[in-house]
Amino acid sequence: MVTSEYSAHHLQVLEGLEAVRKRPGMYIGSTDSRGVMHCLWEIIDNSVDEALGGHGSRIDVILHRDGSVEVRDRARGIPVDIEPRTGLSGVEVVFTKLHAGGKFGGGSYAASGGLHGVGASVVNALSARLDVEVDRAGKTWAMSFHRGEPGVFAGPAPDSTFTPFEKSSELRLAGRAPKGVTGTRIRYWADPQIFTKDATFHLDELEQRARQTAFLIPGLEIVIRDERTDDPVETSFRYDGGISEYVEYLAPDAAVTDTWRLTGTGSFTETVPVLQASGAMVPTELERECHVDIALRWGTGYDTSMRSYVNIIATPKGGTHQQGFEQGLMKVFRSQVEQNARRLKMGPASNGTQKLEKDDILAGMTLVLTVRVPEPQFEGQTKEILGTPAVRQIVSNVVTREFTAKFTSSKRDDKAQTSLLLDKVVSEMKARISARAHKETQRRKNALESSSLPAKLVDCRSADVAQSELFIVEGNSALGTAKDARNSEYQALLPIRGKILNVQKSSVSDMLSNAECASIIQVIGAGSGRTFDLSQARYGKVIIMSDADVDGAHIRTLLLTLFFRYMRPLIEDGRVFAAVPPLHRVIVMNPGSKPNETIYTYSEQELHTLLAKLTKSGKRWQEPVQRYKGLGEMDADQLAETTMDRSGRILRRVRLEDAESAGKVFELLMGNEVAPRREFIVDSSDRLSREAIDA
Known part of the structure; x- marks a missing residue:
């Protein structure tokens, strides 16, 4: 009992x-x-x-x-x-x-x-x-x-x-x-x-x-x-044999490299409560030493086996030591691939596609990562994630130093193995890029075959999302000119009719039932609101191309409201732009048989400055100076040269520095409350030049 x-x-x-x-x-x-x-x-x-x-x-x-x-x-x-x-x-x-x-x-x-x-x-x-x-x-x-x-x-x-x-x-x-x-x-x-x-x-x-x-x-x-x-x-x-023997036990494939051992130490200070003889806990600054011991090897396979430990306690969900390892690994391998780009037959990296990612390096790697730290911080008693912040940089430094020494070693074995390893990693990167390109091609094909895409979309041929651009143009007249001005390889066009719905004032159902808003969401192909998935977007840039007048500015504002409200990750990722078409076309007359020169200006101030400069130089220009009120007034060559061709155009990237303040501005200017907007207009009226209003 x-x-x-x-x-x-x-x-x-x-x-x-x-x-x-x-x-x-x-x-x-x-x-x-x-x-x-x-x-x-x-x-x-x-x-x-x-x-x-x-x-x-x-x-x-x-x-x-x-x-x-x-x-x-x-x-x-x-x-x-x-x-x-x-x-x-x-x-x-x-x-x-x-x-x-x-x-x-x-x-x-x-x-x-x-x-x-x-x-x-x-x-x-x-x-x-x-x-x-x-x-x-x-x-x-x-x-x-x-x-x-x-x-x-x-x-x-x-x-x-x-x-x-x-x-x-x-x-x-x-x-x-x-x-x-x-x-x-x-x-x-x-x-x-x-x-x-x-x-x-x-x-x-x-x-x-x-x-x-x-x-x-x-x-x-x-x-x-x-x-x-x-x-x-x-x-x-x-x-x-310790963790070197452990790696050999875990490795599932034939070896590309020997089992390498990376060791080192680093120190840091932290303030922790220490129990005194009196029974009180007193905050005390202590000097800590972190010992790092890593064993790893790469094999011919593609699976990754990673085990990490802190004071021999397994941390299956990683933590700062694993983050530090990956940080150091990425730094060294990207540097080595860059230095050996010619031998590895790397193409031009200007478009950012040929860039090593973590998974490329980890493929086929078997790793045992151990650190010894006095009083490490864990997330919870189950000790599955290490939280001590200083360990990240210490591990990263050890990995960077030891791997750099391995890659720059003059030993024949080290040279042969590091060369094979770089070949494997770059091969993995190229396979990933090819697979993604195939997936994007298939996705675009499926999307185009779907009846959900609006018939008025003039799509591009390229399957490379990073290179493709979607121009949202105002009206069919601008669409006709833009069709002839665009590069059909990577520039797509979507015309919208007039001013779209102000989504700041409308419900989600009203927005989705609006034909113009629905067309934009369908063409971009990444959903809207909470379900928006940036990785599914079909274009690398979305460019708003509206007329350089008050109505054009209003349309641009309405479109930005749609993007901010329902496709904000596009703005946060820097993929939304406003085209900057010129306001004036000045033809400078040259004497004799020398052809006339065409100069475009983008503001009234810039025009006055140019005319004053021409007058001072004794040059004449055709009168009257052409003032573009709409994109439809340009011919295809002019539109391509000034607004669409990558070599000469100006784009303004739409940035989101402070989401909270941006939200307040959209609510003020586009929301349901009229009184605050009226006060804003009255208070700000003296900032606006009357000449800027296209009456």
Whole structure:
């Protein structure tokens, strides 16, 4: 019979552990088999941290038939002396106090996987029974717990009668330990009140983790013994080659390079609270050292296998160390490809398409990345993502330095392997670009074959999205001229009829039912609003080409309102432009048989300056000076030369520096509230020149 009452003696301790029992998912992720395994990792990792510090070379994990698990090590053993602030033995502090242990402030551990001081106490709180034995100074000490409370069990089973300590706890002397032998043995039974009925220990997962740890700590032997069946199974893991051997084990393909080892260190300072002897936490600036050890190789395949660890704790979701690795890798490889562009037969990179991406470099790579950092910052107790900011730059610097040395090495082997590696990476890049070009061609073909595209669209031939341009032109008269002026290889035309709907004042359904708005959205092909997908856009540039008068400016404003409201990523990516057609055409008459010269100006001020300059030079010009009120007044050659041809045109890129202030301006100028707009017009009227108004 097990009593469920807690004694007043341990009320304070149990208040802390009760939070763990109420919210176990916060500490161990879940209460199924994954949570059971996480508890086991917490206990094993404490022994591994000892081995990482050079204490103990063997860890035994035994899965017993009664559902319990036992972890044994031959390290220093948990301290058994009295901790002065609490008056409890070190064993009881470790197993009953949250955030207690030797891993704060860099005292007992230079680098460890346990950081929060909650591992052992959380496992204790979630166990129906936990027994611990410690060998220290020739003696064996023992203590038992029931759901976190220390006391005495009448028998060996977890449901034996339990008597909690009432006045003071007792770390009992269980026997004598052989001379010079130290270590800890922990056996516990997961609490059925907390965990699901089907929660169990998975041997294959345990062996995988043990193998991984043995690779990460050369010389450490981890023995797994499963006694749950009639025929017990025992497996031992020990690897003296470290992470280089780990990479060879993980690699799925034939090698392109040898297994390379990149090592280095870096230091940084951080301010952390350090526990003082008085019991107060005092912010202290500490000098930290980060050790980086990386093993990697490239193979003939295309799959990437990346494993990253912090103080031998796996970080499957990456973190700052992995970001630093990728940052350094990209920097070195892009530099090397640029330097070897001729040998690698790289085409002109001016259009930005032939640029290495991360996946090109990672293809076929097997990587084991480890860093050792005192008190690293993780995102949550499950420690899946490293958050220490300074590690990123340290890892990046090590990777950059070591890879640069490898690529500039004069050794024959290094030269041959780096040359093969660059060939592989560039080949991967070219394959990606070809696949994307094929996909874009197919996408454009499918889009053009679809009846949803408006018949008035005059499309271009090129399948290269980055090079293609969509001109939105005002009216059919401008469309006729633009058809003859455009380069049909990469310039598409979409005419719109007059002024489109003001979408700032309208509902989404009104916008979508408006023929002109729907045409623009269909032609761009990337959707609208929340579903807008920039990668699906069919054109690299969208250019608004409206007349150089008040109506043209209004149409441009209405179109920009549509883009800002429903296709904002286009503006944010710098892909929306306004064409700048000229306002005037001045024909300067040259004497004799010399042909006349044509000069275009783009503002009244520019025209007056030009005419004054011509007068001063004694040159004459044809009167009257032609003033373009619309694009339809230009012939095709003039429109191409001034507005559409890439070599001579001017484009204004529409930028979005501050989305919030831009939103306020659109609401003010185009929204439903008339009074603020009227005030703005009245207050700003003195800024406008009367000559600028095309009456």
